[in-house]
Amino acid sequence: MFASYLIGLREGLEATLVVSVLVAFLVKSDRRDKLPHVWVGVLTAVALSVGFGAVLTFTAAQLGFQQRELFEAITSLLAVVFVTWMIFWMRRAARALSGELRGKLSEALALGSLAVVIMAFLAVAREGLETALLFFASVQGATASSQPLIGIALGLLTAVALGYGLYRSAVRVNLTRFFTWTGLLLILVAGGIFKYGVHDLQEAGVLPGLNTYAFDISAILPADSWYGALLSGMLNITPQPSVLETIAWAAYVIPSLYFFLRPSRTQLAPAHAA
Structure with a gap:
């Protein structure tokens, strides 16, 4: 449940920040007439993400044991690739995200209403599809099917509340620190998903050594x-x-932890100059 909550919170806040930047730009630019187009794009992206999650679940349910294990292994490995890319991309681009989105929206406004819809859709769809894939991969083998759903729902609601608070300037959140800590936790979650993907490949017969245990701590765990x-x-x-x-x-x-925690070159430059 906590892992699902973390996924919903992290991915949800990224999407919420994107939407809040777009809405704030339109309001401050006195282009409120384009707000419905933003919401159309956002809702379409949400519907696509939910549909993608449903397709993953339906596909897995129709497969035999070995085929299902192989399918779950592939989705797990894809989820690890996407979440790793997302973690390091956000670490690098978080500070410039707002300006980049404003620039893209300015270009979309010049092209017309459909361009605004597409821009909002693409900005949110990436986060939504990543969330669906990562959530599907993280809940494989869960003993209580309702707990991951509750966790991700609570995470998304928390993200929406934080995003609205940031938009209204009622909440002050150090986003750099937030994305650093959630990035660290997500690396551990992704490591577990990668481990589970390897386990699925072993159960599908693709990799050997399913019953060759590294250790056994059943007595203490x-x-x-x-x-x-x-x-x-x-x-x-x-x-x-x-x-x-x-x-x-x-x-x-x-x-992953080494490269994530290693100071960036932009941080090292002032110290080197001094």
């Missing part, structure tokens, strides 16, 4: 305990991971 379920649901930490699962988790998480 029972799968049916509340803390075992919590770690499994959040980070996919299981008491009996295979050797390949463990290697895959470490091979993803360690380099």
Whole structure:
């Protein structure tokens, strides 16, 4: 549930920030007549994202065991690729995001109403499709199907509330710090999804070593305990991971954390000059 909440909060806030920038630009430019076009684009993107999630769920339900495991493995690996790209892109481009969106909207206004709809649609659809794919991948193997849905719904509602508060200047959030901390947590979540994708490939017979365990900590981390379920649901930490699962988790998480936490060149430049 927490992992789903984090996905909804992070992705939802990105989409909400995009929408709030577009709306604020139109209001300040005295172009309120174009606001309905923005909302048409936003709602169309939301509908597409929900439909994409439904297609993923329906497709998985129609497959046999091995085919379903392979399908879930592919979606998990794709989700890891997208979320990793999103984390590092937002870390690099967060400060320039507002100006970039305003520039694109100015160009769209010059082209006409349809261009505004398309621009708002594309700005939100990317986040929505990533959310659907990442959510589908993160809930594979969940024991309670309602908890991930509740988690992502609460995350999205929190994101909307924060976005509205930022738009009204009623909430002051250090977005750089926010995206840094949620980025760190999402790297751990993505590492768990990558580990689960490898596990699915082993169950589908694509990779060997399903029953070759790296370690067994069932005695101190029972799968049916509340803390075992919590770690499994959040980070996919299981008491009996295979050797390949463990290697895959470490091979993803360690380099990702290193590059994410490493100071950027723009941060190092002033110190070097001094």
